[in-house]
Amino acid sequence: MTQYLLNINPIAILVHAAIPLTIILVYALVAIWAERKVAGFIQDRLGPMRVGGWHGWAQSIADLLKLIQKEDIIPADSSRFLFKFAPFMMFAASYAAFAVIPFSSSYIGSNINIGVFYLLAVTSVLTLSIIMAGWASNNKWSLLGGMRSAAQLVSYEVPTIATVLTVIVVTGSLNLMTITEMQSGNDILGFLPNWLIFQNPFLLVAFVIFFISILAESHRVPFDLPESESELVAGYQTEYSGMRWAMFMLAEYADMLLLSLLGATLFFGGWNSPFGEFMSGPFWSFFWFMLKGLLLVFVMMWIRWTLPRYRVDQLMYICWSILIPLSFINLVLVALWEVIF
Amino acid sequence: MIEAITDSGERREMTINMGPQHPSTHGVLRLELVLDGEVVKHVKPHIGYLHRCFEKYAEQMDDYAKVIPYTDRMDYVSAMNQEHGYVLAVERMLELEVPERVEYIRVIMAELQRIASHLLGIGAFGLDLGAFTPFLYLFIEREKILDIFEKASGARLLYNYMAVAGLMRDVHPEFKDEVADFVKTFRPKIKELDDLLSYNKIFVRRTANIGVLPVKVALNYAASGPVLRGSGFKWDLRKNDPYSIYDRFDFDIPVGSGEMGSLGDCWDRYIVRVKEMEQSLRIIEQALDGMPDEGDVMAAIPKRIRPKEGELYVRTESPRGELGYYIVSDKSASPFRVKARAPSFVHLSMLPAISKGALIADIVAIVGSIDIVLGEVDR
Amino acid sequence: MVEAFKNSWITFKSIFIGMGITIRHFFGKSVTLQYPDERPVLPNNARAKLYVNIDDCIGCNLCARACPVNCIYIDTVPSTSDVDLGKTSTGNPKRFWLTRFDIDMAKCMYCDLCVHPCPTNCIYMVSEYEYSEFNRTNLIYHFSNLEPAMVAEVKEKAANEAAEKQRQREEMMRKKAEEAKMKQIEAKKQAEEKNDGEKGSEPSKKENGDS
Amino acid sequence: MKTPEEIIEILQNRFTDEEWILESGQSGLPWIRVPANKIKEVSKILRDDAEFRFDTLMCLSGLHYSAEQELGVAYHLHSTSLKHSLALKVRVPEEKPEIPSVESIWKTADWHEREAWDMVGVQFTDHPDLRRILCPDDWEGYPLRKDYVPQEFYHGVPTGEKTVSEQND
Structure with a gap:
């Protein structure tokens, strides 16, 4: 252990830690602005237009500055330590998971051979932090939001893991870098890239289940029950204000990106270019990877501004009665397909 | 609250206040919910946060006409219908006849207002269930109606447009074209709404079989309007107790059919409103055809309105249901008593009866589906 | 099983239809008006702010009486005989100095009821809608164009004239009373004289009648 | 479909010990005056009897007759099956403003009666939950009485219009 610690280069660690953080922060600023623009355009509005000139591009920066200045209110009878700690823990959980995401053909935070397993394990800390926030606020709406979210996240982890398993069955690896590398090339039907989603019809089903599950995991409509504003005011965030609330927001968007990037890695070839060797290389692979991830994020936004929300019992019904059996059946079918072909 | 969860073994109930500041109580309504987990054991509505003494004000006005702006403020979402009921009551008290043209304009205005009000009601209902976008699409249409109102009356929300024995001012010359244009552009939007919201499976699952209101209970509670029709009872004051010139128009009364779940659930109440908008369009078209182009908009009345001693109860079909005015005159220039029987008030009182055993999310749906306006509940 | 698949198919179908509609709107035109840059065009008769054309006001107080919220305050002083206030543009003669014509726009509820009774159409709604203030008292609009000195002068004059008139009236009354008294006295005198005469003549009449 | 005149005749035959009168003003619609202790009985008959079938209570309003020092309650009934209406008072x-x-x-009378209690102070005996509904629970006085004077302070908050504007100015 001490030997291991002595071998660590602190600067390398800092650099490795800073790269995902920069990506998350820049992405969060852009995504919050983009979410408002998407909402605006879908609703025949314009969204933010004033701050910064062109289409209000500086709106989220202005919001951030405002949130920093805001008073940090802590409810009198709250459990102070947990209340203060919860937002940071939530962000830490999604941030830590970025360590194993292969951003580009030449960059991955930590190329460990249990990448997927690590990612799923670390993100389940999210549940804990949300319950913490909900309970510590000493607010009934927060508590309800926290309980809902605990139930929701724990349930939807099962179909997520089951669909990830299908990919692992096909690729035989837990390392995300390896999984991505296995998907390079354009061999299917002569022109389609070797992405897993094209390789196996049951993987398409797996992707649909995976996508529904990550919608639920990142609390997006139609599964945004923990913070459903028309029912629970703001759910577990009700008592938060200022930067602590901003941390929740940041963590939520980071979570969205994380799961979208995971989806892109598992099903859409990660950083592989859709045109084979054309436009590949470390920079372009980063570009393609982010593009795929952001497209999935856009679809999540698009769904959010289209659909109403499920009720809590229906949410559970969908998970336990439909998605979980379906995902396990699908797992078997994928395995059979792999054996036969 | 902390005991409620640290307590192991026995189930304990949690009392929670929904409102008066809550995103989906449609104003300042407080619901006292007793919860077992997320299941609602009891609901106790508390109202009065928006009480503005409409009735006391009405008694203190020294003119019957001065009450009209206050009626606007009762149900601020459908001000035209509120005025319509009140002026009809005073006119019946005075035994006045109003010019033909006035009647037609009043009906067109009332029906446009009904559409505008339903658009808001439906949109807010969708919003309660988490569908944000339909709400804003419907608002675009509502704005068009408000533009027409603004051109005619000068105001966008509280019109004070109808006067006793006539209208405050004549409509603008291009009124007919504008309304006809609106009718034409609005029809396809209902189809779009159906696709986006009404028949969306998630929406249906959230609303079907929720808050079921049997006809018997509805009648015992004197429910009216879309709430009663949602329970499958064919009852519309425009047909069953015609006032103004509604007996001249040909339109249907849409009723709930239990198409998606059981009869009288939230979805039925919702779809009745959607279908009613189409019927209102039909009435508007017919009224536009029949409306005289020229004519006075004010009947000759004495400067001071002094009805003879007596009293009467006049009811009209407002977008939310039966809007009644009980007016008592003691021969003086100010009314002795004006009581407004607000449909939302009655509908809200049945909330405890129809929401037993629902989840919190269902309470939101039920409150949205009975479409209350707190200005009218509290008056 | 088949039912479940059918249900999920319907769910997915309705979701895709909905998403199709929203994406169409995504690329459609927006209806937003960028407010301070673009301004909505209000119709001419929009009711946004009360305005009084004070030159045409005759101080009849009808608007203040029609107001349900009592937000119009009018004080008038009758004009003296040496001043002719002229006529309004509608031809009504003006007989009052308007020492105060205030409208509390913070109280006004834009109901239009004060506009209709006005005999000279001098109070009306205009479509100016940007008049928010930091201080509530700034929302009380003063329409009277009389200087405070003028107000005092006018008031004094009016008071003087009123006093003069009162005095005149009293004098007249006194004169009248005197005259009446005189007349009464005269009448009494005459009556007495008559009576005296009648006393002598009456019996003779009777006698005549009897005979 | 029955006119109030017909209804009063039937009631007269039913309750022979009372004298039923149809009252009316010079305008508007007539109403039937019901003695306070009979209202519940009469209502039950009016709702259930096949001749009346008044299944909905459209409106219930409290009134204050200050000249006679009396409180009144007006009931407006309608029958959806027979399509006739009736006003009771x-x-x-x-x-002693007690009415069953x-x-x-x-x-529907539940909330309407609470409102009448809140506004004019009619006490409805055996009402399950007679609380104030529009005013706060600890409000003083009955606002719709003609001689009502609003309380000056409510929990230290001035209630009058004048005091508020004076504060702000």
Whole structure:
């Protein structure tokens, strides 16, 4: 252990830690602005237009500055330590998971051979932090939001893991870098890239289940029950204000990106270019990877501004009665397909 | 609250206040919910946060006409219908006849207002269930109606447009074209709404079989309007107790059919409103055809309105249901008593009866589906 | 099983239809008006702010009486005989100095009821809608164009004239009373004289009648 | 379909010990004056009897007759099956304003009666939950009485219009 610690280069660690953080922060600023623009355009509005000139591009920066200045209110009878700690823990959980995401053909935070397993394990800390926030606020709406979210996240982890398993069955690896590398090339039907989603019809089903599950995991409509504003005011965030609330927001968007990037890695070839060797290389692979991830994020936004929300019992019904059996059946079918072909 | 969860073994109930500041109580309504987990054991509505003494004000006005702006403020979402009921009551008290043209304009205005009000009601209902976008699409249409109102009356929300024995001012010359244009552009939007919201499976699952209101209970509670029709009872004051010139128009009364779940659930109440908008369009078209182009908009009345001693109860079909005015005159220039029987008030009182055993999310749906306006509940 | 698949198919179908509609709107035109840059065009008769054309006001107080919220305050002083206030543009003669014509726009509820009774159409709604203030008292609009000195002068004059008139009236009354008294006295005198005469003549009449 | 005249005749035959009168003003519609202690009985008959079938209580309003020092309650009934309407009125002295509740007959009377209690102070006996509904629970006085003077302070907050504007100015 001490030997291991002595071998660590602190600067390398800092650099490795800073790269995902920069990506998350820049992405969060852009995504919050983009979410408002998407909402605006879908609703025949314009969204933010004033701050910064062109289409209000500086709106989220202005919001951030405002949130920093805001008073940090802590409810009198709250459990102070947990209340203060919860937002940071939530962000830490999604941030830590970025360590194993292969951003580009030449960059991955930590190329460990249990990448997927690590990612799923670390993100389940999210549940804990949300319950913490909900309970510590000493607010009934927060508590309800926290309980809902605990139930929701724990349930939807099962179909997520089951669909990830299908990919692992096909690729035989837990390392995300390896999984991505296995998907390079354009061999299917002569022109389609070797992405897993094209390789196996049951993987398409797996992707649909995976996508529904990550919608639920990142609390997006139609599964945004923990913070459903028309029912629970703001759910577990009700008592938060200022930067602590901003941390929740940041963590939520980071979570969205994380799961979208995971989806892109598992099903859409990660950083592989859709045109084979054309436009590949470390920079372009980063570009393609982010593009795929952001497209999935856009679809999540698009769904959010289209659909109403499920009720809590229906949410559970969908998970336990439909998605979980379906995902396990699908797992078997994928395995059979792999054996036969 | 902390005991409620640290307590192991026995189930304990949690009392929670929904409102008066809550995103989906449609104003300042407080619901006292007793919860077992997320299941609602009891609901106790508390109202009065928006009480503005409409009735006391009405008694203190020294003119019957001065009450009209206050009626606007009762149900601020459908001000035209509120005025319509009140002026009809005073006119019946005075035994006045109003010019033909006035009647037609009043009906067109009332029906446009009904559409505008339903658009808001439906949109807010969708919003309660988490569908944000339909709400804003419907608002675009509502704005068009408000533009027409603004051109005619000068105001966008509280019109004070109808006067006793006539209208405050004549409509603008291009009124007919504008309304006809609106009718034409609005029809396809209902189809779009159906696709986006009404028949969306998630929406249906959230609303079907929720808050079921049997006809018997509805009648015992004197429910009216879309709430009663949602329970499958064919009852519309425009047909069953015609006032103004509604007996001249040909339109249907849409009723709930239990198409998606059981009869009288939230979805039925919702779809009745959607279908009613189409019927209102039909009435508007017919009224536009029949409306005289020229004519006075004010009947000759004495400067001071002094009805003879007596009293009467006049009811009209407002977008939310039966809007009644009980007016008592003691021969003086100010009314002795004006009581407004607000449909939302009655509908809200049945909330405890129809929401037993629902989840919190269902309470939101039920409150949205009975479409209350707190200005009218509290008056 | 088949039912479940059918249900999920319907769910997915309705979701895709909905998403199709929203994406169409995504690329459609927006209806937003960028407010301070673009301004909505209000119709001419929009009711946004009360305005009084004070030159045409005759101080009849009808608007203040029609107001349900009592937000119009009018004080008038009758004009003296040496001043002719002229006529309004509608031809009504003006007989009052308007020492105060205030409208509390913070109280006004834009109901239009004060506009209709006005005999000279001098109070009306205009479509100016940007008049928010930091201080509530700034929302009380003063329409009277009389200087405070003028107000005092006018008031004094009016008071003087009123006093003069009162005095005149009293004098007249006194004169009248005197005259009446005189007349009464005269009448009494005459009556007495008559009576005296009648006393002598009456019996003779009777006698005549009897005979 | 029955006119009030016909209804009063039937009632007269039913309750022979009372004299039923149809009252009316010079304009508007007539109403039947019902003695306070009879209202529940009459209501039940009006709702259930095949001749009446008044299944909905459209409106219930409290009134204050200051000249006679009496409180009144007006009931407006309608029958959806027979399509006739009727107005009833009960008047009680101000000192003892007790009227039996009709909540058990028409559920809608629940809130209407609470409102009448809140606004004019009619006491509905055997009403299950007679609390103030529009005003706060600890409000003083009955706002719709003609001689009502609003309390000056409510929990230290001035209630009058004048005091507020004076504060702000």
